[in-house]
Amino acid sequence: MRLKVEGWKEAGNPTGVHASASSASSASSTSLAALAAPPSSAAASSSTSRLDIDTLRGLACILLVSFHVVGVPDTGLRLPESHWLARINDALFYLRMPLFSFISGFVYAARPFQNHPGRFMQGKARRLLLPMLTLGTFYALVQRLTPGTNSDGVDNWWLLHIVPVAHFWFLESLFLIFLLVIALESLRMLARPGPFLLVFAVAALMFVFVRPPVYLGLAGATYLLPFFLSGLACRRFDIRSRRIRGLAAMLLLCALAWLATRDSEAVAGVLAGLVLSLSSAFLLLRSGWQVRWLAWIGGFSFAIYLMHVFFGAAARMFLNAIGVTDPYLHTLWGTAAGVLGPIAASYVIARSARLELWLLGKKPRPKVSLKTSSKTSSKGAPQP
Numbered sequence: 001m002r003l004k005v006e007g008w009k010e011a012g013n014p015t016g017v018h019a020s021a022s023s024a025s026s027a028s029s030t031s032l033a034a035l036a037a038p039p040s041s042a043a044a045s046s047s048t049s050r051l052d053i054d055t056l057r058g059l060a061c062i063l064l065v066s067f068h069v070v071g072v073p074d075t076g077l078r079l080p081e082s083h084w085l086a087r088i089n090d091a092l093f094y095l096r097m098p099l100f101s102f103i104s105g106f107v108y109a110a111r112p113f114q115n116h117p118g119r120f121m122q123g124k125a126r127r128l129l130l131p132m133l134t135l136g137t138f139y140a141l142v143q144r145l146t147p148g149t150n151s152d153g154v155d156n157w158w159l160l161h162i163v164p165v166a167h168f169w170f171l172e173s174l175f176l177i178f179l180l181v182i183a184l185e186s187l188r189m190l191a192r193p194g195p196f197l198l199v200f201a202v203a204a205l206m207f208v209f210v211r212p213p214v215y216l217g218l219a220g221a222t223y224l225l226p227f228f229l230s231g232l233a234c235r236r237f238d239i240r241s242r243r244i245r246g247l248a249a250m251l252l253l254c255a256l257a258w259l260a261t262r263d264s265e266a267v268a269g270v271l272a273g274l275v276l277s278l279s280s281a282f283l284l285l286r287s288g289w290q291v292r293w294l295a296w297i298g299g300f301s302f303a304i305y306l307m308h309v310f311f312g313a314a315a316r317m318f319l320n321a322i323g324v325t326d327p328y329l330h331t332l333w334g335t336a337a338g339v340l341g342p343i344a345a346s347y348v349i350a351r352s353a354r355l356e357l358w359l360l361g362k363k364p365r366p367k368v369s370l371k372t373s374s375k376t377s378s379k380g381a382p383q384p
Contacts, residue, residue: 064100130357190229200226315338
């Protein structure tokens with residue numbers, strides 16, 4: 001009953017669809033958590049807080065890339081379940097995608113939906129669904145046509161993106177969450193702690209007991225919703241006291257003890273997993289942890305999320321071709337390629353506004369007329 005909505009197999013998609021039936025600078029990139037509406041400089045409390053968030057984004061990126069590089073017994077490096085890399089890879093399930101979703105909710109709360117639902121969702125469709133359609137379709141084609149990949153990819157092409165493709169499930173699921181959030185914000189169900197707790201309780205119960213179909217990201221949305229709401233609450237209600245952090249640490253230890261000694265697929269195990277994921281994300285957020293190189297990676301988290309599979313798989317295939325079989329070298333170079341490759345690609349993509357729009361969902365740059373530029377220049381102001 002354990003819900004591994006992260007995409008087990010190499011693809012990273014909820015319940016393993018299409019893989020298994022069960023299973024530059026920040027200006028030139030778009031960070032994954034910023035899909036939840038990146039805060040303006042006025043909304044962000046300080047550069048320090050942004051460094052904290054980007055550090056966690058960078059951590060989440062490395063965990064996700066290394067997960068797909070190592071894979072599970074029949075994907076990635078095809079390590080046996082007893083291998084310590086495989087064991088760590090499996091245990092980090094409780095942190096990878098929950099952390100992404102938690103940060104998304106936290107960042108969304110800095111500039112939440114207020115009015116104009118059509119305009120709000122148009123922006124989310126551009127940022128989420130457009131890259132899903134372009135890069136997601138390209139990924140499905142590459143996986144089917146390229147020899148040496150871990151999977152034949154999509155079986156029923158007429159269900160393409162109705163059944164989410166690989167790790168692109170996250171984009172569809174997050175879009176559904178935003179649709180729900182619009183309704184809840186309009187009803188003011190997220191504005192005060194009382195109604196919010198009711199919404200969160202329903203989301204937690206659905207996480208534990210409800211198994212919706214995978215179509216259009218429904219399964220993923222059910223999985224991600226408690227983490228998104230928790231991140232939102234941390235910012236909206238300023239949850240940070242020492243007492244709450246102590247309680248979260250205690251719950252984390254209790255959940256770890258339970259999962260280490262009991263059945264993680266039972267109902268109590270699923271609930272313990274939820275507690276472990278929530279407490280871990282909260283404690284990381286409120287730790288104030290800052291690592292500049294991780295924060296730099298975090299600034300490219302959206303590009304890394306979208307494109308890491310291309311570079312990680314290419315590194316694995318290249319190493320196999322030259323006879324390198326050591327799993328540790330594969331993990332090192334595959335993870336490096338999966339992180340640095342999309343960063344380099346984002347610099348190239350940034351040279352074209354059309355590519356930024358279609359591949360990264362970035363808003364088209366405003367055109368500056370010669371007349372406006374001339375007037376600005378004549379006033380002695382720097383030209384745009």
